[in-house]
Amino acid sequence: MVAPPDSAPPDDDVLWARSLHYSHSGSPGLIGVCARVRQGEILAVTGPRGSGKTTLLRCLAGRLVPDQGEVRFDGIAVHTLRPSARERLFRARFAWIGPDPQLLPELKVWENAALPLLLAGAPHRAARAAAHEWLERLDIGGFAGKRPGALNRAESQRVALTRALVGSPSVLFADEPTAPLHRAERALLLRTLTTAARSHGITVVLATHDEETADAADRRLALVDGRPADAAAAADSPGTTEEQAACSLSA
Numbered sequence: 001m002v003a004p005p006d007s008a009p010p011d012d013d014v015l016w017a018r019s020l021h022y023s024h025s026g027s028p029g030l031i032g033v034c035a036r037v038r039q040g041e042i043l044a045v046t047g048p049r050g051s052g053k054t055t056l057l058r059c060l061a062g063r064l065v066p067d068q069g070e071v072r073f074d075g076i077a078v079h080t081l082r083p084s085a086r087e088r089l090f091r092a093r094f095a096w097i098g099p100d101p102q103l104l105p106e107l108k109v110w111e112n113a114a115l116p117l118l119l120a121g122a123p124h125r126a127a128r129a130a131a132h133e134w135l136e137r138l139d140i141g142g143f144a145g146k147r148p149g150a151l152n153r154a155e156s157q158r159v160a161l162t163r164a165l166v167g168s169p170s171v172l173f174a175d176e177p178t179a180p181l182h183r184a185e186r187a188l189l190l191r192t193l194t195t196a197a198r199s200h201g202i203t204v205v206l207a208t209h210d211e212e213t214a215d216a217a218d219r220r221l222a223l224v225d226g227r228p229a230d231a232a233a234a235a236d237s238p239g240t241t242e243e244q245a246a247c248s249l250s251a
């Protein structure tokens with residue numbers, strides 16, 4: 001399916017992007033990428049290293065402003081917001097988990113998990129209760145009183161996942177969250193992430209270069225050299241316009 005240039009976001013898409021172009025100090029990161037994610041859906045953004053997965057997630061999350069193109073979330077034109085409004089939107093509606101857990105070693109596990117709520121000004125007691133609830137839900141309640149130093153990498157990553165989910169975000173951006181883990185640990189983290197997201201209606205945009213990880217998603221958007229993979233192929237075909245090549249939404 002090819003999106004016409006002036007198409008509006010379909011009603012059931014919570015997150016929608018059109019013709020995104022982004023260059024990192026002159027070197028292309030995204031070239032005409034379109035994306036759409038429905039409410040509660042898990043979208044895998046796949047592709048080899050350097051194909052633009054992180055750049056796309058950061059544009060969709062409002063962490064980067066595309067040089068061209070638009071990003072809409074829940075009717076909000078994210079690409080037009082001022083930095084402070086984008087930051088507020090991110091904190092209120094989005095969450096991010098990357099490959100590195102980045103836990104604060106001086107805080108207990110539950111405090112790490114509760115951090116987004118505490119930073120948002122939630123009462124200490126409520127934040128603590130929510131963190132414990134999510135830690136139990138993710139089967140790591142037993143670690144609540146420990147420091148991150150006592151945890152292995154897989155356990156730490158589950159705490160990072162708890163921290164991402166504790167505020168019940170609308171959209172979770174997961175950038176290679178299983179990359180540093182062994183196969184069995186990868187499967188467990190992924191199962192935990194998808195089960196939690198599906199049971200709470202959380203939309204997930206999951207960047208991965210791993211086929212098995214991508215299999216957990218409802219749909220895929222494959223990137224090659226900053227373009228959608230099918231558009232990259234179509235761009236080489238005679239008679240394909242740049243817009244058609246750049247904006248296939250057939251993920």
Ligand SMILES: Nc1ncnc2c1ncn2[C@@H]1O[C@H](COP(=O)(O)OP(=O)(O)OP(=O)(O)O)[C@@H](O)[C@H]1O
Nearest residue numbers: 024027028029047048049050051052053054055056
């Ligand atoms: N801060 C940056 N400065 C310069 N170039 C960058 C920067 N970040 C990314 N790039 C380049 O942009 C392109 C896309 O990078 P990106 O990190 O989005 O890809 P990726 O698919 O997420 O790769 P990986 O799986 O390695 O994280 C790559 O060529 C990369 O080298």
